Every structure is written in C-alpha cells, then in structure tokens.
Amino acid sequence: MTAAGKPISEAPILEVRDLATHFFTRAGVVKAVDGVSFSLNRGEIIGLVGESGSGKSVTGFSLIGLVDPPGRIVGGSVKLEGQELVGLNDAGLRKVRGARIAMVFQDPMVTLNPVLTIGQQMHLALAAHESISKRAARARSAEALTRVGIPDAPARLDAYPHQFSGGMRQRVAIAIALLHGTKAIIADEPTTALDVSIQAQILSEMRELAREMGTALVWISHDLSTVSTLASRILVMYAGRIVEEGPTAQVLRSPRHPYTAGLLRSLPAMAKPGTDLEQIPGTTPSLLDLPEGCPFRPRCDRASELCAKDPPMTRADDRGYRCHHTLEEMVSA
Amino acid sequence: MSEAFISINDVYKRFSPRLSMADRIVSKLGARVETRPVRAVDGVTLMVERGQTLGLVGESGCGKSTLGRMIAGILEPTGGQVRIDGKPVMQGGRKADTRIQTIFQDPFASLDPRMRVGDIIAEGPLAHGLADKAGERAYVAAYLERAGLDPSFADRFPHQFSGGQRQRIAIARALAMQPDVLVCDEPVASLDVSIQAQIVNLFLKLRREMSITLIFISHDLSVVRHVSDHVAIMYLGRIVESGPTEKIYTDPKHPYTKGLLESVPKLLVEDDALVHFKPIMGEIPSPLAPPAGCHFNPRCPIAVELCRSEDPRLRLIGPGHCAACHLAE
Numbered sequence: 063m064t065a066a067g068k069p070i071s072e073a074p075i076l077e078v079r080d081l082a083t084h085f086f087t088r089a090g091v092v093k094a095v096d097g098v099s100f101s102l103n104r105g106e107i108i109g110l111v112g113e114s115g116s117g118k119s120v121t122g123f124s125l126i127g128l129v130d131p132p133g134r135i136v137g138g139s140v141k142l143e144g145q146e147l148v149g150l151n152d153a154g155l156r157k158v159r160g161a162r163i164a165m166v167f168q169d170p171m172v173t174l175n176p177v178l179t180i181g182q183q184m185h186l187a188l189a190a191h192e193s194i195s196k197r198a199a200r201a202r203s204a205e206a207l208t209r210v211g212i213p214d215a216p217a218r219l220d221a222y223p224h225q226f227s228g229g230m231r232q233r234v235a236i237a238i239a240l241l242h243g244t245k246a247i248i249a250d251e252p253t254t255a256l257d258v259s260i261q262a263q264i265l266s267e268m269r270e271l272a273r274e275m276g277t278a279l280v281w282i283s284h285d286l287s288t289v290s291t292l293a294s295r296i297l298v299m300y301a302g303r304i305v306e307e308g309p310t311a312q313v314l315r316s317p318r319h320p321y322t323a324g325l326l327r328s329l330p331a332m333a334k335p336g337t338d339l340e341q342i343p344g345t346t347p348s349l350l351d352l353p354e355g356c357p358f359r360p361r362c363d364r365a366s367e368l369c370a371k372d373p374p375m376t377r378a379d380d381r382g383y384r385c386h387h388t389l390e391e392m393v394s395a
Numbered sequence: 396m397s398e399a400f401i402s403i404n405d406v407y408k409r410f411s412p413r414l415s416m417a418d419r420i421v422s423k424l425g426a427r428v429e430t431r432p433v434r435a436v437d438g439v440t441l442m443v444e445r446g447q448t449l450g451l452v453g454e455s456g457c458g459k460s461t462l463g464r465m466i467a468g469i470l471e472p473t474g475g476q477v478r479i480d481g482k483p484v485m486q487g488g489r490k491a492d493t494r495i496q497t498i499f500q501d502p503f504a505s506l507d508p509r510m511r512v513g514d515i516i517a518e519g520p521l522a523h524g525l526a527d528k529a530g531e532r533a534y535v536a537a538y539l540e541r542a543g544l545d546p547s548f549a550d551r552f553p554h555q556f557s558g559g560q561r562q563r564i565a566i567a568r569a570l571a572m573q574p575d576v577l578v579c580d581e582p583v584a585s586l587d588v589s590i591q592a593q594i595v596n597l598f599l600k601l602r603r604e605m606s607i608t609l610i611f612i613s614h615d616l617s618v619v620r621h622v623s624d625h626v627a628i629m630y631l632g633r634i635v636e637s638g639p640t641e642k643i644y645t646d647p648k649h650p651y652t653k654g655l656l657e658s659v660p661k662l663l664v665e666d667d668a669l670v671h672f673k674p675i676m677g678e679i680p681s682p683l684a685p686p687a688g689c690h691f692n693p694r695c696p697i698a699v700e701l702c703r704s705e706d707p708r709l710r711l712i713g714p715g716h717c718a719a720c721h722l723a724e
Binding site for chain 1: 454455557559587588589590591592593595596599600614616617618620621622640641654655657658659660661662674675676678679
C-alpha cells in the first residue's frame with residue numbers, strides 16, 4: 063500500500079498472462095484453465111462468464127493461489143500491481159491475500175466461522191496483516207460493515223453468522239474482503255444463492271464501491287444478466303479458455319463467437335414467451351476428452367474443416383474472439 | 396357454478412416448532428408455553444383450468460414450495476382444501492391418487508443412485524397397474540423417448556448422466572404415471588443456461604402434445620414468463636398478485652411485483668440504465684413474525700397508514716387480474 067509513491071498511472075491492478083491451471087488426475091490431465099489472459103484496472107469490473115466446468119472458478123482460485131493438488135498452476139503469470147504471484151510461496155501469498163487481493167465465495171455460511179462473532183472474525187482478519195488494538199479493529203470493522211449497507215453496524219459486530227440472513231452474510235463477507243482497502247476482489251458467484259431483490263441490492267452496492275473506492279472486481283458468474291448490469295467488460299469462457307471478450311454492451315449486442323451467440327439466444331428473456339427457446343445442441347465436452355481444434359466445434363453450426371485447427375485469439379477494436387467463422391450482428395438489440 | 400380443474404380453496408399451512416424438553420416439562424406442569432407457528436401458507440385461493448400452466452413466483456420463504464407440495468398431495472393443509480377435478484388430493488393425511496406428479500429441483504437428490512433408470516421409471520407404473528412386467532421395457536422406452544432420451548439409457552444408472560439428462564429422467568418418471576397435473580418445483584434452477592433452454596423446451600413440448608396441467612414454481616421471473624399462462628406472485632405465505640402472464644409482466648399492480656420485476660438484471664441495458672436500477676429496500680421479514688397489516692408495508696415505497704393496520708384482501712382489479720393492495724387500481 064505504501065509503495066504507491068509513484069504517480070497514479072493507468073497501470074492495471076491485476077495483469078494475467080497465459081494462465082494455465084491443470085489437474086493431474088488418475089484419468090488424465092484436465093486442463094481446467096488453459097491460457098487465460100486479461101487485465102483489470104482500478105475501479106473496473108469485469109465479468110467472467112461461463113457454464114459449469116468452463117474453468118471460471120478455477121481461474122478465480124488460481125489468481126490468489128488457492129489451487130489444491132492434484133491441481134497446479136503450470137504456466138503463465140498473475141501480476142498484482144506489478145508483483146508476480148505465480149510461484150510465490152505460502153508465506154508470500156498469505157501476505158498478499160486478504161490485504162491486497164481478496165476473494166468472496168458463493169456461500170457465506172461456509173466462509174464465515176460459525177463459532178466466532180462477526181467482530182472477532184474481522185479482528186482476526188485485520189490482525190493477520192497489521193498490529194491493531196481491539197478498539198481500533200472494532201471501529202474499522204464497523205466502518206466496513208456500514209460501507210456495504212449493514213444497518214446498525216457497531217451493534218451487529220457482536221452477532222454470530224447464523225443471526226444474519228443470507229444477503230447480510232454475503233455483505234459481511236464482502237466487508238471482510240474490503241477491510242484492508244483491498245485493491246482487487248475476486249467474487250465467485252456471490253449472488254447466486256440470494257433472492258432477486260437482495261441480489262439487486264448487492265449489485266447496486268458493489269457498483270458504488272467500485273466507483274467510490276476504486277476497488278477492482280472480477281465477477282465470476284454463470285448469469286449473463288447479472289454480469290451485464292455490473293461489468294464494463296465481459297469475458298466468456300468455454301472449456302478452459304476465453305472464447306470471447308470485449309465491452310459488455312458490444313459483446314451482448316453483437317456476439318462474434320457462436321458460443322456466446324448461442325448462450326444469448328437460449329435465454330428466455332430473448333425469446334417471445336411460449337415459443338421454443340433456441341438451444342445449443344449437445345453438452346459441454348469433458349475436459350479429459352476435448353475435441354481436436356476448436357473445443358466448441360462439435361456443437362457449432364458454423365463449424366468447417368478449418369475448425370480442426372485451433373483458432374487463435376483475434377483482437378480487433380477492443381474485442382477479442384477465438385473463432386475461424388465469426389459472426390457479426392447476430393442478435394439485434 | 397362450475398369448479399375449476401384445480402381449485403385451491405383458502406389453504407393454510409402452519410408449521411409448529413417442536414418444543415424443547417424444558418418447555419415440554421413446564422407445559423406438562425400446567426404453565427403456558429408460547430409457541431408461534433410459522434405461517435408458511437396463509438390463506439391461498441387459486442384456480443387453474445385444465446391444460447393451463449400456472450407459474451408460482453416468489454423469493455425464498457414465501458411459501459411457494461409449501462403450496463406446491465400441498466397441491467401435489469405431499470403435505471396436508473392445516474386448513475382449506477386442494478381439489479383436482481372435484482376430488483380432494485388428500486384425505487386424512489393420505490394422498491388420494493396418482494393424478495399428480497412432482498418434479499424436484501435437484502435431479503442429483505431425487506433419483507435413487509442404486510436403481511437403473513428403467514427401474515426408476517417403471518417402479519410407479521408397475522405398482523399402480525399402468526404397466527405389466529411383460530410390457531415394462533416398451534413402456535419405459537416410450538417415456539424415455541417422450542422426455543428426449545435414448546431408450547437404451549434404461550439400463551444405466553443415474554450417475555452416468557449429466558444434470559440436464561437427469562432432469563429428463565425425472566420428467567420421464569413423472570410422465571410414466573400418466574398424471575393430469577405436474578408440479579414442477581424449480582425444475583431448471585440447478586441447470587446451466589444452455590441446458591435450461593433444452594428443459595424449458597421440453598416442458599413447452601409436453602404442454603403442446605399432452606393435455607397436462609402444469610404448476611411451475613420458480614424464482615426465475617424470465618423462465619416463468621416463458622412457460623406460464625397465468626402467474627401468481629407470493630410474499631410471506633400469501634398471494635399478492637395473480638393474473639394472465641403478460642398482464643402481470645407488462646402492467647403489474649402490486650408494488651412488490653413491480654419491485655421484483657425491476658430487481659431482475661436486464662440483459663441489454665442502455666449505459667445510463669444502471670442509474671435507474673432500484674432494488675426493493677430492506678429484507679423479507681421473518682414468517683414467524685410477519686408485520687401487521689399488509690405484509691409488504693415495511694418495504695413498500697407507497698405504503699400509507701391504512702397499510703400498517705389493515706390487511707388488504709386479494710381483489711379483482713381487471714379481467715382475471717387480482718392484487719392484494721389497498722392502493723392498486
């Protein structure tokens with residue numbers, strides 16, 4: 063934090079290059095993340111979207127070095143404000159985690175300790191990175207809780223996690239992630255378990271946070287519409303890779319990758335009520351048994367012989383896509 | 396007056412908490428022990444015509460699943476009655492017949508992992524005489540095909556299938572009982588988007604091809620809009636608004652329905668639309684102690700004094716369109 067003596071340049075907070083995380087299972091090598099690159103600027107929110115098994119969560123875990131055996135980061139780099147995180151030992155990672163980069167998980171009931179009060183847990187989180195008096199810790203914690211919209215924060219510090227509702231618990235988890243003035247938060251499906259009205263509250267609070275405090279967010283979700291309300295950039299993952307990326311509105315309005323287009327067309331919101339939804343044929347391939355070339359090839363209606371060769375990431379006017387047969391203006395707004 | 400195909404008449408469901416040992420002892424000794432039952436479903440009246448699809452929408456704890464289970468005859472109402480085609484679905488705590496089948500949210504929990512798919516599907520029809528041993532394979536094959544599965548899957552076990560395929564197996568099992576009514580409790584909530592589309596399409600196909608009546612319970616407003624003819628919105632055990640789907644979605648009258656629809660993240664927004672995103676304030680109150688008057692009043696942006704004291708009744712405000720709000724017109 064104190065290293066911020068240099069002028070604020072637009073250097074990204076988080077820079078990920080060719081990240082690869084593989085799982086070495088008895089059945090074979092699962093390339094859960096296979097060459098993911100992106101960068102995240104101050105106050106920016108990017109949405110990482112994909113279906114189950116696309117590698118979006120493993121990408122999130124890899125960013126803060128939380129991959130357990132048989133998984134291993136086998137290549138690439140993750141730079142947090144210029145500091146390389148890949149290859150850092152546990153002690154080094156512990157210094158970074160929670161202080162400069164933090165993660166919020168889907169189920170706050172699992173991440174919060176049920177036998178400690180919220181105040182105790184927040185004190186622990188603070189004490190992990192700095193020496194702080196109990197009183198100062200309470201003040202900082204109450205402030206963090208207020209920031210995420212928890213009413214009557216000082217009194218709530220003495221409550222236990224089970225005394226909070228699901229939405230409030232998730233707010234506590236976000237407050238803990240924010241305690242040290244964290245620059246980047248990785249949020250893995252943080253609102254999936256919540257009701258729509260509570261989800262809407264948290265989404266609008268997250269947007270405020272990013273705007274006011276400059277916190278950068280990687281929002282991992284399977285839900286395109288949540289991401290579209292929140293993120294300025296969207297990354298679509300399929301079988302361990304980013305298949306399409308770009309500014310949210312552009313990607314959603316005119317997807318270039320057939321997978322993105324297929325996903326969008328399969329949403330009930332895009333179809334006339336009562337009519338059949340368009341569907342992507344088949345199912346997501348097993349990562350153990352990926353087809354040669356483009357992994358989406360067997361489900362793609364535009365596939366040709368060319369697709370037996372792996373398409374490279376093409377970048378043009380702020381967008382990127384991995385496809386030999388891109389489409390323009392598939393979905394008219 | 397002729398009765399609707401499914402008629403849910405002023406149905407209540409209360410769950411009483413189990414007393415602790417200490418409380419049981421003092422109550423035996425004659426002391427009064429305060430127990431507050433959870434009013435999971437609090438006086439619901441609904442009609443569904445044959446072949447129609449009713450969407451039941453609400454957030455967690457609103458009682459939509461409890462209501463669904465009472466329609467399916469899994470739970471007995473504390474008060475009121477659910478009748479299908481004039482006959483009650485439950486008599487003396489026993490499910491009366493097999494006219495109603497249920498499809499649950501989690502196809503990983505609802506299929507017995509030790510049974511082959513064919514046995515899962517044939518179990519009910521064999522027990523109820525809809526199929527015999529000789530015709531079992533053909534019977535199973537027919538329903539697997541109807542659910543969009545290959546008949547050869549009958550010899551496999553549930554773990555060999557993905558979530559979407561398992562949900563199809565659950566649907567095949569339900570259809571094999573030749574039900575008149577299918578209660579679907581969050582049938583697509585645990586599925587990926589592309590798989591969700593396949594299952595939604597399957598429901599649409601079933602509705603077209605069979606004269607089946609569907610109760611479609613979901614928290615996902617866009618899926619419900621897609622499959623339902625009528626929608627009922629629940630809040631804390633009560634119906635706050637019901638009516639034809641398009642009417643509810645385009646011209647909601649109850650402030651809760653309006654708030655709920657506005658809370659749904661839109662897929663394509665203008666860049667400025669972010670500013671207009673206004674979530675409903677506050678949280679859902681505990682059903683143990685619902686607020687007095689209109690249950691929604693503490694969160695309602697337009698509540699007046701009357702809303703805090705008097706309970707609004709569900710009243711007709713348009714053709715087939717009801718709302719429980721003092722201020723709805």
